[in-house]
Amino acid sequence: MEQKLLTLVYEKYHRELYLYIYSLSRNHHIAEDLTQETFLKALLSLPEEHGNIRAWLYMVARNLFFNYREKASRNVSLEEEMKRSDEEKDLLANMIENERKLQLYQALKKLDMKKREILLLQYFGDLSQKEIAAVLHITPENVRVLAYRAKKELKKYMEQQGG
Incomplete structure (x- = not known):
């Protein structure tokens, strides 16, 4: 893909993918990291015949989150990490009007x-x-x-x- 097209895709779907991952993880930092990784992995591995890039991005984001959660559960409970930061709760409270x-x-x-x-x-x-x-x-x-x-x-x- 051309860089201009990549930029347009990123600008169009970045926020909604971030919010989707945030809703799953309830952690700002995890959501940011996984959103970036989503674009990297999705765009590098997008099949030529795939007609819906948006659905592809969501599928990659979802898979990355569940892979992250599985990996994190081996080290530290994801629930503990999600509850750890009061800053995250404040961010969520600000988002909810x-x-x-x-x-x-x-x-x-x-x-x-x-x-x-x-x-x-x-x-x-x-x-x-x-x-x-x-x-x-x-x-x-x-x-x-x-x-x-x-x-x-x-x-x-x-x-x-x-x-």
């Missing part, structure tokens, strides 16, 4: 990882069900069903919290 969004964020944290990922990719990543299916290696029908169940769980949680 009001109480309703905070409540929604808390509800999202209650979902299991796959359902949370589907909603994040669908609403914040703006990926289609087909693209999400490719990223998560499941069928589009499975994405549809899991998204429905996740939204139902969110609604129930929000109602219990008075939202």
Whole structure:
């Protein structure tokens, strides 16, 4: 790829990939590092016949995060590292503009990882069900069903919290 095209791809997808990885890791530094590594690995290994660079970037980012988490769990629990920094909690609090969004964020944290990922990719990543299916290696029908169940769980949680 030409450098100009690489720059455009980076500028277009950097922020949303960072937010996606941050939502998984809940750590600013990990998200920054993995976002950079995502672009490096994704663009070096992008297959010629791959038509959707955005879905490819999300797939690479997801794989890098899970590889990182597995490696980190051998050394230090990822949960301990995520809870370590009060600075990270402040960053998240600044990103969440009001109480309703905070409540929604808390509800999202209650979902299991796959359902949370589907909603994040669908609403914040703006990926289609087909693209999400490719990223998560499941069928589009499975994405549809899991998204429905996740939204139902969110609604129930929000109602219990008075939202």
